[in-house]
Amino acid sequence: MRGRPLLYTSYASDMGLFNTGAKKAxxxxxxxxxxxxxxxxADVELQLLALACATAIGAIGLNLVTGYAGQVSLGHxxxxxxxxxxxxxxxxxxxxxxLGFGIDNMLIWLPAAGIAAGLAGVIVAPLATRLRGLYLxxxxxxxxxxxxxxxxxxxxxxxxxxxxxxxxxxxxxGYHLDETDVFMTRDQKLYLLMFTLLVVFGLAGRxxxxxxxxxxxxxxxxxxxxxxxxxxNLPRYKTIAFAVSSFFAGIAGALIYTISGRFDPxxxxxxxxxxxxxxxxxxxxxxxxxAVLGAFFLTLLPRFTRELPGLVPFIGxxxxxxxxxxxxxxxLYGVLIIIFLIFEPRGLFGIWVRIRNYWKAWPFSY
Amino acid sequence: xxxxxxxxTVTVLVLSGALAGCRGADNNTGGGGSAAAVPGxxxxxxxxxxxxxxxxxxxGTISDLTEGPFKALAVPITxxxxxxxxRVNKNGGIGKYEVDVTTYVKDNKYKADVHNQVxxxxxxxxxxxxxxxxxxxxxxxxxxxxxxxxVAVPASWTSAWAFQDVILESGANYCVESMNxxxxxxxxxxxxxxxxxHYPGDYGADAAAGVKYAAExxxxxxxxxQTGTGAETQAAAIQAILTQKPSLVIVTTGPAETAxxxxxxxxxxxxxxFIGTSPTWNPGLITSPAKDALIGLYEQSAPWNSWATDSxxxxxxREALSSIDVPNxxxxxxxxxxxxxxxxxxxxxxxxxxxxxxxLNAAKSLTTVDYEGMLPSGAxxxxxxxDGGQFRMTxxxxxxxxxxxxxxxxxxxxxxxxxxxxxxxxxxxxSL
Numbered sequence: 040m041r042g043r044p045l046l047y048t049s050y051a052s053d054m055g056l057f058n059t060g061a062k063k064a065x066x067x068x069x070x071x072x073x074x075x076x077x078x079x080x081a082d083v084e085l086q087l088l089a090l091a092c093a094t095a096i097g098a099i100g101l102n103l104v105t106g107y108a109g110q111v112s113l114g115h116x117x118x119x120x121x122x123x124x125x126x127x128x129x130x131x132x133x134x135x136x137x138l139g140f141g142i143d144n145m146l147i148w149l150p151a152a153g154i155a156a157g158l159a160g161v162i163v164a165p166l167a168t169r170l171r172g173l174y175l176x177x178x179x180x181x182x183x184x185x186x187x188x189x190x191x192x193x194x195x196x197x198x199x200x201x202x203x204x205x206x207x208x209x210x211x212x213g214y215h216l217d218e219t220d221v222f223m224t225r226d227q228k229l230y231l232l233m234f235t236l237l238v239v240f241g242l243a244g245r246x247x248x249x250x251x252x253x254x255x256x257x258x259x260x261x262x263x264x265x266x267x268x269x270x271x272n273l274p275r276y277k278t279i280a281f282a283v284s285s286f287f288a289g290i291a292g293a294l295i296y297t298i299s300g301r302f303d304p305x306x307x308x309x310x311x312x313x314x315x316x317x318x319x320x321x322x323x324x325x326x327x328x329x330a331v332l333g334a335f336f337l338t339l340l341p342r343f344t345r346e347l348p349g350l351v352p353f354i355g356x357x358x359x360x361x362x363x364x365x366x367x368x369x370x371l372y373g374v375l376i377i378i379f380l381i382f383e384p385r386g387l388f389g390i391w392v393r394i395r396n397y398w399k400a401w402p403f404s405y
Numbered sequence: 406x407x408x409x410x411x412x413x414t415v416t417v418l419v420l421s422g423a424l425a426g427c428r429g430a431d432n433n434t435g436g437g438g439s440a441a442a443v444p445g446x447x448x449x450x451x452x453x454x455x456x457x458x459x460x461x462x463x464x465g466t467i468s469d470l471t472e473g474p475f476k477a478l479a480v481p482i483t484x485x486x487x488x489x490x491x492r493v494n495k496n497g498g499i500g501k502y503e504v505d506v507t508t509y510v511k512d513n514k515y516k517a518d519v520h521n522q523v524x525x526x527x528x529x530x531x532x533x534x535x536x537x538x539x540x541x542x543x544x545x546x547x548x549x550x551x552x553x554x555x556v557a558v559p560a561s562w563t564s565a566w567a568f569q570d571v572i573l574e575s576g577a578n579y580c581v582e583s584m585n586x587x588x589x590x591x592x593x594x595x596x597x598x599x600x601x602x603h604y605p606g607d608y609g610a611d612a613a614a615g616v617k618y619a620a621e622x623x624x625x626x627x628x629x630x631q632t633g634t635g636a637e638t639q640a641a642a643i644q645a646i647l648t649q650k651p652s653l654v655i656v657t658t659g660p661a662e663t664a665x666x667x668x669x670x671x672x673x674x675x676x677x678x679f680i681g682t683s684p685t686w687n688p689g690l691i692t693s694p695a696k697d698a699l700i701g702l703y704e705q706s707a708p709w710n711s712w713a714t715d716s717x718x719x720x721x722x723r724e725a726l727s728s729i730d731v732p733n734x735x736x737x738x739x740x741x742x743x744x745x746x747x748x749x750x751x752x753x754x755x756x757x758x759x760x761x762x763x764x765l766n767a768a769k770s771l772t773t774v775d776y777e778g779m780l781p782s783g784a785x786x787x788x789x790x791x792d793g794g795q796f797r798m799t800x801x802x803x804x805x806x807x808x809x810x811x812x813x814x815x816x817x818x819x820x821x822x823x824x825x826x827x828x829x830x831x832x833x834x835x836s837l
Contacts, residue, residue: 083525090522136835191605191633201606203517203541204836299521301545306516341519345511345526365471365512 054249056242073234082226084300087342089226092233093294095334098318099244099327100287105316106325107248108280109260110167112306114179115288116311117186120304121159122152123296124196126207133285138196145209149293152207156289157282164278171263190304203303207298217297236294237331240287245327247283251365256276256280260325279376318373321379323388332387337372344368429831443760445532452506456493460502462750462759464490465509465531467523467561468538472635473515474659482737482742483510486535488725489743499747500754500806505537517545521784530554533764535746536560536739540607547571551600555762556768558746560738562683562708563607565832567791570769573745576708576780577799579608579682580615580833581657581824586680586706587619588821592680597650598626602642602666603657605631610834612657612682617837619823625653629837632658636665643669644676654679660687667703679703680801684743688733688811691804698701704815705802711779712737712810718744718777741779741784748785781818792829799824815825 047053057063077085101115129138129148142148166178190197198204209232216228223231246319247253257274259265267273296302314337323335348354348364355363383389397404451461467487469479487506487560494503511523511529520542528549534557537543543559550557550571558573559566562582566574577585583601590596601616604608613629620627628649632642639662646654647670656663656679663685679702686705690696712719712732723738745768751758752767774785786794798818805813 085531087522091520098436112508118537194605201541201609202610203544243792296518299518299539299545300548301517301521303517303541304520305541341522342526345523368512369471369514 049195053265055217056245056249073238074231076234077223077230079226082224085226085230087339089230089233090295090298091335092230092237093291093298093336094318094338095237095331096294097288097291098315098322098330098334099240099292100284101315102319102322102324102327102330103244103247103256103287104280104284106319106323106330107253107260108256108277109263110277110280111172111176111282112179112222112281113305113309113312113316114163114182114186115284115315116307116309117182118156118159118285118288119292119295119311120186120190120307121285122154123206123291123302123307124292125155125289126152126293127204127296127302130207130210132203135205137198143215145207145211146161150288152293153286153289156292157286160281160283160285160288161278162331163285164281165274166282167277168274178337180309180312183307183312185306187308190307197304200304203301206300207293209294209297217300233294233298235402236290240290241327241331244287244330248327252276252279257325314372317376319386320376321386323386326388329386329388329389332391334389340371341368342376344371430714435553443532444529446502446759450492450565451503452508453505454503456503458499459498460503462499462502463508463531464504464506464533464535464746465511465514465524465526465527466506466536467511467520467534467542469515470510470512470537471514473513473521474538475515475538476731476824478684478735478738479560481733482538482739483536484729485722485726485736485739486743489740490535490727492638492721493747499750500759502754502759503763504750515539515542517542521545528555531763532748532759533746534558535739535743540565543572554765556746556749556761556764558742560565560742563611563832564829564834565607565611567795567829568832571765573768573787574747574772575742575745575776575785575796577796577824578833579612579758580618580707580829581683581795581797581827582706582826583612583615583657583680583798583819583820584619584824585797586623586655586801587616587623587653588823589706589799589801589816590653590678590680591623593626594653596678598627598628598649598651599653599655600646600649600651601627601629601657602613602632602646603629603655604659607832607834608682608684610837612655614833614835614837616655618827618833622823622826624650630663632666634659634662636661636794639665639669643673646670647673647675650675650677652677656681656685658685660685660690663703664690664693664695664699668693668698671695671698671702676702681705683707683734686734686802686804686812688731691806691811694804695799696804703804705804705812707734707800707802708786708798709741710798710800710814710818711802711808711812713771713808714779714814716778718779721777734810737779741776744776744779745771745774745785745787795829797824797827 097119104110104112126148128138129140129151130143133139133141167175170178191200192235216232217225219225255271258271318337319330321336322331344367379386445463445837450459454808466483469475470482490504490506509527510599512518524546533555537557540561540563550712556571562578564578564580566572599620601613603613617627628641630645643666667679672694690699711734726736736795749768751766753764770786773786776784797820800818801816802812803815
């Protein structure tokens, strides 16, 4: 079938992970770019990119439940918190004032964080099977408040609000991935770790989405009654959606805070959930690439706004000026969500699709 | 649709441009750093230099400037510090250098991860931090500060700072401040029981730990109620005060919460005394509905004397900030906090050791700092260790509509017997 890249002769090749040559090539280029980045960029940027990679894993998780399966969840911050605290407790120093078991091998604490959050997701899932739409959103919203209360009160685990605790420390069989050594700096290692994990979880998410489970998710999203009628087991697939999404959130929670090294319970409020919703809306709901794009976009955005006073003269760099860069940073999230919902509902991924189609037909684009 | 082609081209160009800003160009964050290039010190003049022949020392500021809970204080603190260093420059700078605190001002939104991010952005470009606001936020960067030997001025009074060499704190911490408040109350009101109404964390719990220690020493019955932010969420604290009827309440919350607690209990017949730590007061409270209760029952403890005090330092501050419409003690705090860093910079420059290493050594070896009378001589002893170097004086203020910051002094800076004998062996909030 040479020369006819879009002609498929079997379902397997149609549904393949990389079903076109262009996708294979693009993936190879992105991998090469991702792996050479730590030797090109400075540590500050690498740390930010590492954060974006870890955040992207969480965004993929939310996109699986909200974008693919259509179950609006505002409770993502809660699952991220479960993952973050499970990992921090397992890897924490037993001598410190907060709960810790001193197991810093990340092959143990990372899956544990995912599983703990996944179990929390399974517990919540029965709600999702009974409710939908706005009602589900409100119930998952309640989850965030309950979680916030527990974390605020449970000082032995969280260190207490306003004080916080050390995050999990990534190590593989005694080799610390968060310490500078002769081979690489801390930020280079963390970036490579997060990038590798993003590739692993991104592929896992995409695999799930293109499988039988993913098709069931889409059927539920498009019309749950119709999905039930054609034989999709609604409670089962909604449970799977919540469990997998929470698993991703747990992994992301465990990883995000290893980068800054410290976190306190005040961080897991509604705002965090809203930020993740913003990521998938701006990136593109219902696509893995979109979630990754959105996570990168929103993580890197504050960095770019902070550079603005040097480029745009009327934006002040001092807190007493109006308008100043700090105000801009604050309102930009909201403005972007509105702009994207009105002008590009398919998000950054939609823009990418349009660009792709333009070049596919070039020079006969119209 | 032609635009899509342009968009693609522009994106490719921007991306390649971003990658061109490559590793090595500004990779001086590794720590080693040769003597030739000290981060944050240049031989070129500052952007707003008074004397263009002098070099420039860049200091970073990370504060809560937009949406965090302390922005009402953080903006004055930041403005006051700009005025402080502008005055230092006008008076001849630090040796061959002037100081810039306006180029690297960042907003932490009072979030630890944002704090760490903006710190990473500026740390290669500044010699030290003129302000790092908040303790959970500063805790996120403290390991890196220690590793990179970056001296930092905190904007909080937690007792944890006494245990960090890189932190140049000023004034008595919350823990010692509440001990002094207790001694003062014991002398004036002879209370038999005390209740600490406090925020969780290094601010509220630090003060409550001090109250607990003092209550044991003074033989008072101690109870504590933890409360959250928001005037409307104080019902539980009010109820606890009304049912347990302590004769003294030590409050460590924000101003709005304090007004709700004092006003709410007084309205239902409570007549015990309230003393709040310095952040519980805001000049706006003097016109609030709770003003009568506050004037009748409330006093404020403070780590130094307020805006209108007659001392050379206070006078210089009022002159430098003469354009301010509404003074508040955020300005006073920002100004006082800056003296130790100025002293350390001067010492480092005199020893010809203007590097991060040299500055840290200078800071660690300071035995006294000239606060121009804003704190008495003997304050600013960083060589004395956590306990020995601890400054232990507190002043007491009461609400007064006539004062510029709506307070007037009840008792000048003093050390009570409890605080005097207290041994600081670990951050107080850990022992509550």
